[in-house]
Amino acid sequence: MPQGLAPLEEILAHHFADATLLERALTHASAVADANGAHSESYQRLEFLGDRVLALVIADMLLEAFPDAEEGELARRLTALVRNESCAEVAIETGLGNWIRLGGSELQSGGRRKVAILGDVCEAVIGALFLDGGLPTAQRFVTAHWRGRMENWSGPQRDAKTTLQEWVQGRGLAAPTYAIVERSGPDHAPNFRVAVAVENMPAVIGAGRSKREAEQKAATAMLIAEGVWRPETHGG
Incomplete structure (x- = not known):
C-alpha cells in the first residue's frame, strides 16, 4: 500500500482525525491473517457498519426523491443501490483498489480487482468516515457517489x-x-x-x-x- 493516505483523503474529501480507521478500512483479512485479533485489524467490522450507514443514507435520499413511491418500490430501489456491485463501482471510480492492503495470495490472484473485495472495502470506508466524522461526513460521500445512480436507476418497478x-x-x-x-x-x-x-x-x-x-x-x-x-x- 502506498505510503501516506493524504491523497486518498483528498479523494474522500475528509481528513481523518484517526488515520488508523482509514488504514483498517483498507486492510483485507489476508493481510493480517497471522496477527492476533485479525478480525479487529481488518475491514470486516467497519464493513458491517458501513453497510448499515449506506442503507440509512440512501433510504433517506429515496424518501426525499420519490415522495409518492410505495414501500415496495422504495425497497427495490434500495436493494439495487446498496448491492455489492454498486459499491464496487464506486470503489473503482475513486481508485480504492490502489490502496487496499492484501496478503500475498490475494495480491497474486488479483484481489485489487475483485468485485467482492472492492465492494466490501467501499462499505468499510463509509464506516470509517462515519466513525471519524459522523453521519454528515459519511452522508456527503454517499450523496456524491450514489445520487446519480439513484436518479438514473431503471430497474424493474415490480418485485x-x-x-x-x-x-x-x-x-x-x-x-x-x-x-x-x-x-x-x-x-x-x-x-x-x-x-x-x-x-x-x-x-x-x-x-x-x-x-x-x-x-x-x-x-x-x-x-x-x-x-x-x-x-x-x-x-x-
Whole structure:
C-alpha cells in the first residue's frame, strides 16, 4: 500500500482525525491473517457498519426523491443501490483498489480487482468516515457517489417474487417454493444460495447477501429463464 493516505483523503474529501480507521478500512483479512485479533485489524467490522450507514443514507435520499413511491418500490430501489456491485463501482471510480492492503495470495490472484473485495472495502470506508466524522461526513460521500445512480436507476418497478407468484398462479400452478441450499461466510457478512422450485419447471438458484436478496435473485432468474422478463432489462 502506498505510503501516506493524504491523497486518498483528498479523494474522500475528509481528513481523518484517526488515520488508523482509514488504514483498517483498507486492510483485507489476508493481510493480517497471522496477527492476533485479525478480525479487529481488518475491514470486516467497519464493513458491517458501513453497510448499515449506506442503507440509512440512501433510504433517506429515496424518501426525499420519490415522495409518492410505495414501500415496495422504495425497497427495490434500495436493494439495487446498496448491492455489492454498486459499491464496487464506486470503489473503482475513486481508485480504492490502489490502496487496499492484501496478503500475498490475494495480491497474486488479483484481489485489487475483485468485485467482492472492492465492494466490501467501499462499505468499510463509509464506516470509517462515519466513525471519524459522523453521519454528515459519511452522508456527503454517499450523496456524491450514489445520487446519480439513484436518479438514473431503471430497474424493474415490480418485485420479482410477486411477479413470479402471479405468473405461476395465472398458469394454474401451485405457488413457488424457496429453499436455502447453501449458507457461507462469517456471521456478520453471510452469503446465501436459494433455490426456487415451480411445478414442471427446472429449479433455479439465486445468490445474495441475505435470504431475501437470494430469493429475489432466484425469482428473477426463473422469470428470465421462462421468458417472462428480458435479461437486458432485469438481469442486473
